[in-house]
Amino acid sequence: MKSVLARIQTRAAVIGVIGQGYVGLPLALVFRESGFRVIGFDLDSRKVDALNRGESYIKHIGPDRVQAAVSSGLFEATTDFDRLAACDAIVICVPTPLGTHREPDNSYIHATAREIAKVLRKGQLVVLESTTYPGTTDEEVQRILASSGLTTPEDYFLAFSPEREDPGNDRFSTKSIPKIVGGVNEPSTHVAVALYASALDRVVPVSSSRVAESSKLLENIFRSVNIALVNELKMIFDGMGIDVWEVIEAAKTKPFGFMPFYPGPGLGGHCIPLDPFYLSWKAAEHGGWARFIELAGEINTRMPRYVVDKTMRALNEDGKALKGSRVLVLGLSYKANVDDDRESPSYELIELLEDSGAHVDYCDPHFPAARKGRKHDVRLESVPCTPDAFARRDAIVVSTAHDAFRSPDLFARARIVVDTRNLVAPLFAGRALPFRLVKA
Incomplete structure (x- = not known):
């Protein structure tokens, strides 16, 4: 030593x-x-x-x-x-x-x-x-x-x-x-x-090493469970005509006893989608059942299907079927402004949309071409991030809130925007939206 x-x-x-x-x-x-x-x-x-x-x-x-x-x-x-x-x-x-x-x-x-x-x-x-x-x-x-x-x-x-x-x-x-x-x-x-x-x-x-291993799992389980909570509340509030984003902004004015978490199209990154299940598996080995972990996983993993369903319903209201529609997914990264696409829900969104018959493209300045991953291989290249590219699509799905997307001009001629990140509405604060906005 x-x-x-x-x-x-x-x-x-x-x-x-x-x-x-x-x-x-x-x-x-x-x-x-x-x-x-x-x-x-x-x-x-x-x-x-x-x-x-x-x-x-x-x-x-x-x-x-x-x-x-x-x-x-x-x-x-x-x-x-x-x-x-x-x-x-x-x-x-x-x-x-x-x-x-x-x-x-x-x-x-x-x-x-x-x-x-x-x-x-x-x-x-x-x-x-x-x-x-x-x-x-x-x-x-x-x-x-x-x-x-x-x-x-x-x-x-x-x-x-x-x-x-x-x-x-x-x-x-x-x-x-x-x-x-x-x-x-x-x-x-x-x-x-x-x-x-x-x-x-x-x-x-x-x-001990076991305490150190457990501390990392607790950090990510805490985030997974709370993200699942706001994702579930998003779906509940949507049926009540309540904007979950406004609810969160109001709740976080409390200076104690509340920590804001935000909904999205699913979990991404190398930690939160995976790590909690390491503990639930180990718990089963010891005769335990990690119910919060399993429930959070169930909610978070079904979010991409919820987004696709919202997109389909929005197109239906315009008299279009999802099959044959042109859909643009914004963002491959699992979080904003990084070139990290590990476990990104965008890949599942793209595959689910394609399985439904949509013609899907994506736009992400951090990924000129989609990379083959463990579970997904979409084999697409990014379209230009321009108003013309946005205008040519029947629906735009905001999956990642890159700063590159924070320009009202990009959406000026859009038709339908399905926003999972609350990126678009603030860009048009105090102004009439030139498109139909669907929060998902």
Whole structure:
């Protein structure tokens, strides 16, 4: 322990970050910017080559940061996992998707742990950041690493520290967001806290890796349940002729006891649509039933169909069938002003509309072409974000509230706008709408 702590304190430690995506790349850059030598590991040779050229493939991570990292000589990327042996600390930032029946898929964690076990040596620190259910670190990862013949804390250190990234949020960054750390034993916690404290503003130690794993799940379950609540209220209030957005604005004037959440076309991103089900699956293993999680999932996953139904009804009122109509979906990103389309409900919206016979296009300045994902492959390219493009469609569905869409001129000749984000009405405040607006 003394040796690795000394290497961390003097910045002599080499940090390996496995996974150079939305979590791993910013973390690697923060460690580099704190004076450490960093090696970024990834299976995707295209990402590795881009990073070594000083290029960024994530919009909110500027190319200047990557160029500075590479030119400093303290950062490089590789697909050679044998080089993990040269790292004093190894941080795992790999995907944790769900299977077809919403069962956790920890195969990426297991495969990564097996690669580490091949080269694990005394004095190394291994930290898992991938969101997962309680017990993954101390049961599954530790068991795989035991194949090296080493044990913790006698030979190496093992901890969990949940990632807390929010792409596109200018108020918080990897460095400034408080970092929770929990080891599988006290020495592991101590070493992992020292590592993160050397690069981040605030580190919050907890008693175990299981508490750290659970804290991440609680954060995302809290959001999932509350988003489901406002989505359900949106549908209830709609039947009463009440605007849920106005209700939320009124409620949030209360300076205590209320936190606003907002409805939408469904859940997106790498956390909220997936992570809660990790706990509900684990709860079932222990004889429990996570009813709030399951109910929230049921409500949130049916929202794209609700939006399609509202679009169909709006077209019917114009004497048109959804089949054969030209529909433009605004936004592929799961949130505004980012180039992150993971689990975006826009893809399901497009597929549901196409399945109903509509001729569907999308517009998103962040995605010139739609990317093939785990579940969706729409094979479309973005149409121009112009008034002419909007005017040529029978209906426009606002799925993502990009700033690029916040121009009244874009909608001046639109016919029907189905707005899931309350983007359009404020643009025409105090003015008559030139189109029929449907809030969904």
